[in-house]
Amino acid sequence: MFGLNSDIGIDLGTASVLVFVKNKGIVLQEPSVVAIDKNTNSILAVGQEARRMLGRTPGNIVAIRPLKDGVISDYEVTEKMLKYFINKTVGKKWIFKPKIIVCVPSGVTEVEKRAVIDATNEAGAKMTYLIEEPIAAAIGAGLDIAQPNGHMIVDIGGGTTDVAVISLGGIVVSNSIKVAGDKFDEAIIRYMRKKHNIMIGERTAEEMKITIGGAYPREKYEVMNVRGRNLVSGLPVNIEVTSEEMLEALEESIMTIADSVHSVLEKTPPELASDIADQGIIMTGGGALLWGLDKMISKRCGIPVRVAENAVSCVAKGTGKALESLHLLESQLKGNKGRR
Numbered sequence: 001m002f003g004l005n006s007d008i009g010i011d012l013g014t015a016s017v018l019v020f021v022k023n024k025g026i027v028l029q030e031p032s033v034v035a036i037d038k039n040t041n042s043i044l045a046v047g048q049e050a051r052r053m054l055g056r057t058p059g060n061i062v063a064i065r066p067l068k069d070g071v072i073s074d075y076e077v078t079e080k081m082l083k084y085f086i087n088k089t090v091g092k093k094w095i096f097k098p099k100i101i102v103c104v105p106s107g108v109t110e111v112e113k114r115a116v117i118d119a120t121n122e123a124g125a126k127m128t129y130l131i132e133e134p135i136a137a138a139i140g141a142g143l144d145i146a147q148p149n150g151h152m153i154v155d156i157g158g159g160t161t162d163v164a165v166i167s168l169g170g171i172v173v174s175n176s177i178k179v180a181g182d183k184f185d186e187a188i189i190r191y192m193r194k195k196h197n198i199m200i201g202e203r204t205a206e207e208m209k210i211t212i213g214g215a216y217p218r219e220k221y222e223v224m225n226v227r228g229r230n231l232v233s234g235l236p237v238n239i240e241v242t243s244e245e246m247l248e249a250l251e252e253s254i255m256t257i258a259d260s261v262h263s264v265l266e267k268t269p270p271e272l273a274s275d276i277a278d279q280g281i282i283m284t285g286g287g288a289l290l291w292g293l294d295k296m297i298s299k300r301c302g303i304p305v306r307v308a309e310n311a312v313s314c315v316a317k318g319t320g321k322a323l324e325s326l327h328l329l330e331s332q333l334k335g336n337k338g339r340r
């Protein structure tokens with residue numbers, strides 16, 4: 001427990017949830033997965049423990065990812081998951097309920113924003129504020145976004161890729177697409193089915209992406225032994241897959257992301273575009289760690305690209321920093337009072 005009045009920042013992601021507690025830093029990082037007993041509708045596990053059950057549950061148990069494409073797809077389960085993580089980080093007994101800042105992708109609709117605010121309020125917030133992911137990512141990456149200077153952030157998560165040009169603390173041009181880490185995994189699953197007649201699970205696909213996946217040719221081939229089920233015989237098989245094959249599997253999704261960056265650059269006012277050309281593009285989010293993605297985007301756009309330090313935790317860190325200056329931001333952030 002972290003005291004009786006700990007305001008918190010939450011990176012409520014499709015793949016993972018990170019919680020930042022004021023004066024403590026990031027105290028929780030867990031997968032956004034909840035395991036539920038269908039017979040009793042009770043929660044069996046949340047986070048890491050529930051993730052281990054994905055694809056491995058008997059009939060009465062379902063392991064659910066309640067967010068899809070960066071937004072809430074199962075409201076009730078999201079609320080339960082949030083409640084669990086909030087209790088885990090600030091304890092169950094508050095004298096004062098915490099103020100909570102939650103990140104949302106830049107393209108979300110008013111209805112989607114409302115769902116995040118309501119779920120967070122129901123989970124126990126005194127007041128919920130929303131911050132756009134690229135702004136949080138930029139702050140977390142250590143950029144001084146308050147200056148009249150253009151920065152480009154490409155935040156690649158599990159469900160969404162947010163591309164934004166930021167200046168004077170606000171977003172000038174942006175684009176949010178539903179192509180990110182999850183789509184990479186789906187592309188690998190499709191590739192394995194088509195090319196090798198093998199069915200693999202989500203977790204295997206993610207492991208392949210992290211181990212041998214890439215967006216740019218490597219100097220030396222990497223090989224991975226992959227286990228799946230042969231679609232013809234129905235039996236388990238082992239095959240070797242190379243990093244070259246992964247380039248083919250991921251090409252379409254990678255090009256969609258590179259095109260999105262390119263199109264935002266095309267719409268960027270010239271002064272800001274020249275700032276970005278000087279300083280380079282900053283990539284954040286877990287998806288930014290895909291091998292060679294920075295090189296690939298740099299080649300496509302002709303601008304240097306670098307992956308931020310601790311790319312996965314930038315958004316949560318930025319949310320935390322916003323929390324520290326909540327009194328200054330209160331008028332800018334979209335807020336809503338908790339109901340209880």
Ligand SMILES: Nc1ncnc2c1ncn2[C@@H]1O[C@H](COP(=O)(O)OP(=O)(O)OP(=O)(O)O)[C@@H](O)[C@H]1O
Nearest residue numbers: 013014015016157158159160181285286287289290
């Ligand atoms: N080393 C790596 N190489 C490639 N992909 C990676 C690596 N590490 C993590 N990822 C991918 O990053 C994605 C998760 O990133 P992150 O935690 O930033 O997403 P999120 O904030 O939950 O999602 P979103 O912002 O879209 O809601 C997953 O698809 C994961 O597989």
